[in-house]
Amino acid sequence: MRENADEALDSIVQGFKRFRREVFPAQEELFKKLATAQNPRAMFITCADSRIVPELITQSSPGDLFVTRNVGNVVPPYGQMNGGVSTAIEYAVVALGVRHIIICGHSDCGAMKAVLHPQSLEGMPTVKGWLRHAEVARTVVEQNFARCDCGQEHLELLTEENVVAQLNHLLTHPSVAARVASGKLFIHGWVYDIETSAIIAYDAESGRFLPLDGEVVPMATPRSRFNG
Numbered sequence: 001m002r003e004n005a006d007e008a009l010d011s012i013v014q015g016f017k018r019f020r021r022e023v024f025p026a027q028e029e030l031f032k033k034l035a036t037a038q039n040p041r042a043m044f045i046t047c048a049d050s051r052i053v054p055e056l057i058t059q060s061s062p063g064d065l066f067v068t069r070n071v072g073n074v075v076p077p078y079g080q081m082n083g084g085v086s087t088a089i090e091y092a093v094v095a096l097g098v099r100h101i102i103i104c105g106h107s108d109c110g111a112m113k114a115v116l117h118p119q120s121l122e123g124m125p126t127v128k129g130w131l132r133h134a135e136v137a138r139t140v141v142e143q144n145f146a147r148c149d150c151g152q153e154h155l156e157l158l159t160e161e162n163v164v165a166q167l168n169h170l171l172t173h174p175s176v177a178a179r180v181a182s183g184k185l186f187i188h189g190w191v192y193d194i195e196t197s198a199i200i201a202y203d204a205e206s207g208r209f210l211p212l213d214g215e216v217v218p219m220a221t222p223r224s225r226f227n228g
Contacts (some may be wrong), residue, residue: 024073042100043092072111137161183224
């Protein structure tokens with residue numbers, strides 16, 4: 001049986017109390033360092049899905065990841081929408097000087113299901129408009145995988161192609177493009193499988209998704225053209 005609203009809130013509050021009582025004291029020195037500054041290792045752009053916890057997946061500590069979440073791990077092309085994602089990217093790159101940006105999709109993504117079945121978005125005009133940024137991925141799949149039906153394989157391919165599409169959108173942002181070209185910034189495209197914990201990563205050189213835990217870490221970054 002699903003918990004009611006009061007039970008849900010109580011669970012969250014009790015979790016905070018445990019954090020304050022048990023977790024915080026053990027990491028107090030870390031939080032003192034973080035109180036006045038941050039120096040994240042990477043920006044992590046992922047879906048708003050409650051099952052995706054970037055810090056857990058990567059075993060990162062507070063201050064390690066600059067996280068941005070939205071429906072469908074979307075990155076709007078530069079200039080189309082000066083919203084939260086674009087602002088966060090610019091701040092991460094220019095102000096914080098992150099060296100890596102990771103775009104992470106995931107299995108069983110409700111946003112990708114909605115892209116496949118847009119009729120499910122009736123009554124949600126804002127979500128429908130937002131997911132137009134993923135339409136390019138659907139077109140790529142439909143025109144290049146003729147035998148693919150609307151089942152699990154179709155969803156998996158769409159999820160992967162959406163990550164590639166958002167990587168392409170990311171490179172339209174001037175702050176990103178300039179630093180990638182000079183070898184000062186590296187971009188990555190991942191797909192996380194909720195059931196198995198596996199991650200596949202886009203490899204720009206081969207044009208394929210490969211296991212992240214293989215012998216060589218796949219890289220989505222184009223080759224730099226200028227000395228850093």
